[in-house]
Amino acid sequence: MKLLVSLLLTLCVSLAWAGEAASPKLDIGKGGQCVEDTQWMRKNHMHLLKHGRDDALRLGIRDEKHSLKTCIECHASTKDDSVTARADSFCVGCHKYEAVKLDCFECHSGTRKSAWLQQRNAK
Amino acid sequence: MSDMDMDRRNFLKTSVGAAAVAIAPGMLLYSVAQAKSEGASSKVRWGMLIDTNQCKPGCNDCVTACNRENGLSGETKSTDSQWIRKIDIKDISTGREISLPMMCQHCENPPCVDVCPTNASMKRADGIVLVDKHRCIGCRYCMMACPYKARSFVHEALTDQNPDVPRGKGTVESCTLCVHRIDVGGKPACSEACPNKAIVFGDLNDENSEIAQKVRSVASVQVRADLRLNPGVRYQGI
Numbered sequence: 001m002k003l004l005v006s007l008l009l010t011l012c013v014s015l016a017w018a019g020e021a022a023s024p025k026l027d028i029g030k031g032g033q034c035v036e037d038t039q040w041m042r043k044n045h046m047h048l049l050k051h052g053r054d055d056a057l058r059l060g061i062r063d064e065k066h067s068l069k070t071c072i073e074c075h076a077s078t079k080d081d082s083v084t085a086r087a088d089s090f091c092v093g094c095h096k097y098e099a100v101k102l103d104c105f106e107c108h109s110g111t112r113k114s115a116w117l118q119q120r121n122a123k
Numbered sequence: 124m125s126d127m128d129m130d131r132r133n134f135l136k137t138s139v140g141a142a143a144v145a146i147a148p149g150m151l152l153y154s155v156a157q158a159k160s161e162g163a164s165s166k167v168r169w170g171m172l173i174d175t176n177q178c179k180p181g182c183n184d185c186v187t188a189c190n191r192e193n194g195l196s197g198e199t200k201s202t203d204s205q206w207i208r209k210i211d212i213k214d215i216s217t218g219r220e221i222s223l224p225m226m227c228q229h230c231e232n233p234p235c236v237d238v239c240p241t242n243a244s245m246k247r248a249d250g251i252v253l254v255d256k257h258r259c260i261g262c263r264y265c266m267m268a269c270p271y272k273a274r275s276f277v278h279e280a281l282t283d284q285n286p287d288v289p290r291g292k293g294t295v296e297s298c299t300l301c302v303h304r305i306d307v308g309g310k311p312a313c314s315e316a317c318p319n320k321a322i323v324f325g326d327l328n329d330e331n332s333e334i335a336q337k338v339r340s341v342a343s344v345q346v347r348a349d350l351r352l353n354p355g356v357r358y359q360g361i
C-alpha cells in the first residue's frame with residue numbers, strides 16, 4: 001500500500017512538473033501586482049469580464065478595477081502595446097495553449113489605450 | 124444639474140486615471156481606490172439641441188469628429204457605417220435652404236428597442252439608446268424600424284478600433300451619444316467639434332442646464348414628432 005501511494009505521488013509530481021515545463025511562456029507586459037490573486041484570475045477572469053460587460057453597457061456601472069481596458073493597461077506587451085499581436089501575447093498565448101477561442105477582440109481593441117491614442121493623434 | 128450630480132461627475136473626471144504606485148522598479152501596485160461608477164441614473168435625460176440657423180451648409184466638422192472619435196471610415200457607400208449625416212433641405216414653396224446634422228434621436232419610446240428579438244437594442248436609464256453587441260445577432264430589424272435611418276450594419280471585419288468604442292462585424296450600431304465620454308464627464312465629439320456651437324448637449328431634466336434653459340426659452344421641434352417617440356434630440360429653425 002505504501003508503495004502504491006508513493007508511486008502515485010511520484011507520478012503526480014512528475015506529471016505536474018511536465019505540466020510546468022509545457023506551460024506557455026507569456027509576455028505579461030508590465031505585469032506586477034494583479035487586482036486579484038493570480039491563480040484566482042486564471043480560473044475566473046472570464047466571469048469578471050462577462051458580468052462586468054453587462055453592468056457597464058446596460059447599467060452604465062463602469063468598474064475600472066476589473067475592466068478589460070485595465071487588464072490591457074498592465075498586460076499589453078511593452079514591445080508592441082498589444083495583448084493579441086503575437087503568438088506569445090498575454091491573451092493569445094494562453095488561449096492557444098488551452099484551445100479556447102478568443103473572440104473578445106473581434107470588437108474590442110487589444111491595444112493599450114495610451115498607445116492607440118498616440119498612434120491616432122499622429123495621423 | 125444638482126450639486127450632488129456635479130460632484131459625482133467631477134469625481135469621475137478626476138478618478139478615472141488608474142492610480143498606480145511603484146513598489147519596485149518595473150512593478151506597479153494598483154491602489155484599491157479605482158473608481159466603480161454608480162451607473163446611469165433615471166433622474167437624468169441626456170439630449171441635444173441643434174440650432175440649424177448656426178449650422179453652415181457645406182460644413183462637415185461634426186461628421187468628421189464623430190468618425191474620428193468612433194473609428195468610422197468616413198466612406199458613405201450603402202455598406203459603410205454612418206452614425207451622423209449632414210442633410211440639406213429646401214422648402215420648395217419659399218426656396219429657404221437649411222443644413223442640419225441627423226443622427227440617432229435617442230427616442231424615449233424607441234421602436235428599435237421594441238422590435239429587437241434579443242434585447243440587444245436597449246435604452247439606458249439616462250435615455251441613451253445603445254446596441255448591446257454581445258447580444259446582437261445582426262438581424263437588422265431595428266434598422267428597418269428606425270424612422271430616422273439612424274442605424275448601420277457592420278459588413279466587414281474591423282481592426283484597430285478605439286479602445287473606448289468596441290465595434291465589430293455582424294452587429295448593428297448607431298450614435299451612442301459618445302456614452303464613453305459622457306460617463307467620464309465629457310460631451311459628444313460632434314457637439315465639441317462644431318465651430319458655431321450649433322449642437323448643445325446636456326441634461327434635459329436639470330432645469331439649470333444650458334440645454335434645459337434654452338428649450339424653455341426658444342422654439343424647438345422634434346423631427347417627426349407625430350410619431351410620438353419623444354426623441355432626446357431637438358432642432359431649432361426647421
Ligand code: SF4
Pocket residue numbers: 226227228229230233234235236252268269270271272273274297352
Ligand atoms: S432614432 Fe432610431 S435608432 Fe435611435 S432610438 Fe430612435 S428608433 Fe432607435
Ligand code: SF4
Pocket residue numbers: 238239240241242243244254258259260261262263264265266294295
Ligand atoms: S440587428 Fe441586433 S440590435 Fe438590431 S434588432 Fe437584430 S438583434 Fe436587435
